[in-house]
Amino acid sequence: MTMMFNPSRLAYEALAVAAEPPPPVDYLAWAKENIVFSERISAFPGPYNEALFPFFSEILKALSPDDACSIVTLHKSAQLGGTILANIFTLGTLDMDPCDFLYVHPTEENAARWSKTKLMPLIRETEAIRALFSESSRDGGNSILYKERVDGRGAIQAAGANSPAGLSMISPRKQVQDDLAKWSMNEAGDPETQADSRSKAFFNRKALKISTPLIAPGCRITTNYHAGTQETYHVPCPHCHELQELRWENMRDHIDPEHPEKAHFVCIHCGCEIHEHHRAWMVAPENGAKWIAKHPERARFHRSFHIWVAYSPLESWEALARAWLKVQAGGPDDKEKGAGAEQVFYNDWLGLPFEADNKAIGWEDLRDRGEETGFQRGVIPAEALALAIGIDVQGDRVEWQLVGYGRKRYRAVIDRGVIDARAGSHMPGYKVHSGHIAEPEVRAALDRLVARTWPDEWGNRRSADIVAIDGNAYTEDVWGWVRKHPKSRVIMVRGDNKDTARMLSQVREFDRKGKPKKQKWASRFFNFNASIMKIGLYRDMKKTDPEQTGYIRFAVGLGDDFYQQVTSEIRVAERTRTGHPRYVWKLPSGQRNEALDMMNQAHAGAIRLGVTYWTDEEWDMIAERLAKMDKPAQADLEDLLTPVPDAPAEKTAGKGAAESLVAAALARAERARQRNR
Known part of the structure; x- marks a missing residue:
């Protein structure tokens, strides 16, 4: 059989292949098909479950090329799953839409830790990604801070905001600015401006800015949130089905100090109580939950989202109430913040900036x-x-x-x-x-x-x-x-x-x-x-x-x-x-x-x-022993904190200033720090 050679047909076929639009970049579908969490990196091991975090779905859609915005900001509570969201954006891009990708942390040390403990385990456990990257340490395209696809079509550059050199190594079409509120000025100036400038050459650029807020005014992630659409997640009341945003003040005003396990919201429309067992039903989009923007006109360039722990399955409402009562009681603080315990609560639990008193009382x-x-x-x-x-x-x-x-x-x-x-x-x-x-x-x-x-x-x-x-x-x-x-x-x-x-x-x-x-x-x-x-x-x-x-x-x-x-x-x-x-x-x-x-x-x-x-018990013990002392002498904290039978004052004094006092306190503080790690 004789084959007829048709140069014109071959040319048109090649042109059709070149002009064919790429498949749609759907990060949500990609996550559900490819992401499987291990017990090491997730509280919910197994395939990505949209039902657990339905509020992330719209954010993933905003990150796709089909959405016109160039900047997506996530203003959130701590430990809400934001890093997983950023990793889906990163790895999904390298698989579906290969390009140079920049992932910036506050410091290079943070970047190296993320690469070792978050990125590499996810690459190894994701079949669609594992074959794209070499695991050989001798490969020039594989290092802790730089990982290139084996076919050279894209790479992940991890960098620290404290290093101007790290921010200037590549020109990324897409990037993540993680823990943005913790970024500080570097030797070359403002790192956020430096990172943003690296992507300006691309009309289809996309940047995800993500962080728990810190101090306002001056908080970078809060500034970005206010510059965007300011979208909040509205959920239906399980009783009247009217939409509303879950606000902290609504729960705070209904916390019973004697029964924090009964913490709840009250519907702003019908006045009925909303309890934690309603949460899974409320946050589901099929029941009417959705993001609502304060400034929808800004969506073409910058979409910004705020979400906090009340919506998340990772924390209970009882734990939220107890954390607030602990701050109010002035109990021991597990973040070494001392008088900043209230700030920790606002930042980590509510995902809100702590408003600074910029000027003291007269x-x-x-x-x-x-x-x-x-x-x-x-x-x-x-x-x-x-x-x-x-x-x-x-x-x-x-x-x-x-x-x-x-x-x-x-x-x-x-x-x-x-x-x-x-x-x-x-x-x-x-x-x-x-x-x-x-x-x-x-x-x-x-x-x-x-x-x-x-x-x-x-x-x-x-x-x-x-x-x-x-x-x-x-x-x-x-x-x-x-x-x-x-x-x-x-x-x-x-x-x-x-x-x-x-x-x-x-x-x-x-x-x-x-x-x-x-x-x-x-x-x-x-x-x-x-x-x-x-x-x-x-x-x-x-x-x-x-x-x-x-x-x-x-x-x-x-x-x-x-x-x-x-x-x-x-x-x-x-x-x-x-x-x-x-x-x-x-x-x-x-x-x-x-x-x-x-x-x-x-x-x-x-x-x-x-x-x-x-703890309250330790404070009580110190107060009791001081009150019972019969002589004007300085007792050691070791004595004051140790429940021993009452002894004459001369036996509790005289160990020499407060060396034992401080040593006991430091030992206990160090044990507390180790537990918190």
């Missing part, structure tokens, strides 16, 4: 209240069961402040003083000739301060449980004094004004190559999140009810300068080179802020001491 109002409701200066109130001293180091003086701590995040400013060249030590009978900490006289005065005792309302004499001294300036000189004291008793601290920093973390220093340097003071030098502490302090200073969690008392006679200093700083927006606002704390010209700094330094010491982990 200092005159605070002074007047302190003088009217205060206590005798230098006398420890009965509520103050733990004591911390904050010390601020200046070139010509050293200042100190004694702060007491109690249950429900209670604080009391008990005493303050200055060691300087003009007035000498503000401790009776002791004079110095220079106020710099390098001077032997100043160090001797500080030694006396560490050993000094104050009377409490029970008639005991007590010294500070922990001392936290500013180590940011004159670090070598400060270390020369600090190292002579036990590390359980005296620590060095310095403030970190980034909203995203941990409340307390060990100082780490690096050489020019980025390798950690081992410093002699490493084991007792700590960074503290000064920004969050100031926000919490400013909120607490406005509380006037002594029963409120976080209430602060002030001794009478602290002086106008104390109140002026402790309210001195203001949180303001500062424009960067790229125009992105960055919120920073500013001290107005001509004002001082030592009292504010020492409040934070003392609070850093209290966190290190472990007060944020103490």
